[in-house]
Amino acid sequence: MVELSHDSRPIIGRGPPLTAYFLTLAAISVGLMTADHRYHQIDRIREALSRVIYPMQRAVDFPFRATDWVTGSFADRSRLRQENLALTTRLRLANLQLQRFAVLEEENRRLREMRANSAGIAEKVLVASILNVDLDPFRHRVLLDKGAADGVFKDQAVLDGDGIFGQVSKVNASTAEVILISDAEHAIPVQSNRSGVRTIAVGTGDQHKLSLPFVTVESDLQTGDLLLSTGMGGVFPAGYPVAQVSKVKRAGSTFALVEAKPTARLDQAREVLLVWFKPPADPAPAGRRRRTIRAARCAGRQPATATPPAQAGGE
Amino acid sequence: MFARRLLYWISMAAGLVLAIVPLPGWLDPVRPDLALLAMIYFVLTSPRIAGLGYAWLSGLFLDVLRGMVLGQHALGFLVVGYLTHKLQLRMRMFPIVQQAVIVMLLLGLYHFLMFWIDGLTGHGFTGWVRWLPVLSGALLWPLVVALGDSLTRRSS
Structure with a gap:
């Protein structure tokens, strides 16, 4: 054949x-x-x-x-005038707040210096614009027009005017890919502004929703609480708004169902800020910690574990 | 011959550009894989020029464009290109509807591969929306053929 x-x-x-x-x-x-x-x-x-x-x-x-x-x-004159007026008003308000902040910042710096810990505050920023390019409909990634040539590095924090936006996931020569905080693969350590409860906010794949899966039923979180970044992990600067708690449901026996809405405008932002800051120093350096443990052993006691039960389980 | 080669590279670039052009939200998941359809068309009509290297390279560029694991789309394009090469003697005889069905099967295989690699690398998205490009691609196949035929007739 x-x-x-x-x-x-x-x-x-x-x-x-x-x-x-x-x-x-x-x-x-x-x-x-x-x-x-x-x-x-x-x-x-x-x-x-x-x-x-x-x-x-x-x-x-x-x-x-x-x-x-x-x-x-080619915008018409009346619209420009209106816009100008609105911006001037906002600028005046912002300046007013800034005067108060200057005093507070000075005070904050003094206090931090006393604690020998001035880290975690943004030192240098670079404005980058988001390229109008669709990457993948099922992942929340955007492309910035700044790359390795501008000093952008992997895992760099990205903010917009209203809060934390995401972090750099890939760096190319003149572009960088950013993973948004709402991506299902992203998680960020946060702290409630009101009660100080620390937890982790995980992306859901929905741009208007973060989920807080490790919150116990009895922990002090309410709808409307502002969640700030803690600076733990050294990726994000501390104290920037991340999300606002939008839903708390205490139904189960151990973990509450908590959702939060990101403060950054993840779906609308055109321009974002790349941030450089000094990563926070380890609060208890390894050497010192070992010594404490040894001292505790000498005294015939077990050192207390610092991990709360909420962080241990949950999967 | 040179004009023909140029046409391949230009249509590859066009397919890649159309793969990242922003679309309104509801249309985004339906986006057909035009680069892949163009590749199938060229492998089908002129297998002497557009070969596996061409298929593989367009997949590799798509990987970089979309920020996927390097080699993911390249492997998908390669498998589809190879099968098209194997089937081309039969496929060229088929009426357009039957061709579209075969193309749908190839696209389904491609998306299954992508789904599988996504799962391996931990990006798994399991919604049914994921499979829409298979359908939109098959529906678009007659148009691709018509467009390709008119372009190649002019260039040769």
Whole structure:
């Protein structure tokens, strides 16, 4: 029986047999995936490819930017006047608050200096705009127009005018990918402004909702509580608003059902701030802690565990 | 020949650009994989020029564009390209509707692979919405063929 070949490339110079070629490329793909996912080894390849890709991303972003520019420069006079008036009023109010804050900041710095802990306050910021590019409909990621060339680094905190926005997940030469706090893979340590309860806010995949899965029934959280970043983990600066508790349901026996609404405008922001700050020092350095434990052992007692039961379970 | 090659690279770039153009929220999950459809079309009509390397490379660029694990879309494109290559003698004989059905199967396989790798790397999203591009892609296939035919006729 005669069988037709499926390989219809030219006979001369056709390269390796089709199946062998396929298997080689497939093996390379699997190798790349493993290297990327497990060992984070191929950032250089990704960066080289991203240079080729960059003009495409710019091309997609360009029409939106151009429309913005055109509507901005041909806006009618009365609207501009109105906008100007509103902005002036806001500026006056903000300045008024700022005067009070200057005093408070000075006081805060003095107090922190007394505790020899001035860390966790944003020191340098860089404004970055979000490129109008869709990455994946099922993950909350955005692309910024600043990258390694501007000093952006992995895990850098990203804020907008109203609160914490996310953190940098990938850095390319001139762009950076940011994972939003609402992404299902993101979690951030928070603290209630009112009661001081510490917990973790986890993204849900819904841009208007964070979930707080590790809150016990008896912990002091109410609807309307403002959740601030704690600065633990060293990724985010401390004391910035993250979310406002929107729902507390104490139904189960151990954990309450708590939801919060992010204060940052995750779906509307066009421009965000990249933040540099000094990571907070470890409150109890390892050496000192070991000594305390040893002292406690010498005294014939077990050192008290610091972990509350709420953090231990929950999965 | 050169014009034909240029056309392939340009349509690859166009497919990739259309993969990241912002769409209104409800339309975003339906977005068909135009880069993949273009690749299938070219492998089908001119397997001598558009081969597996072409398929693999367009997948790799898509990975970088979307910030996925490097190699994920590349593997998907490669598998679809290989199967198309194997099936092309038969597929070229098929009427357009039957072709669209085969394309739907290929797209389904592709999205299953993506789903699987997503699960392995921990990005699993399990909603049924995920499978909409399979349908939209198959529905768009006749249009892709019409557009591709008119373009290649002009360039050759």
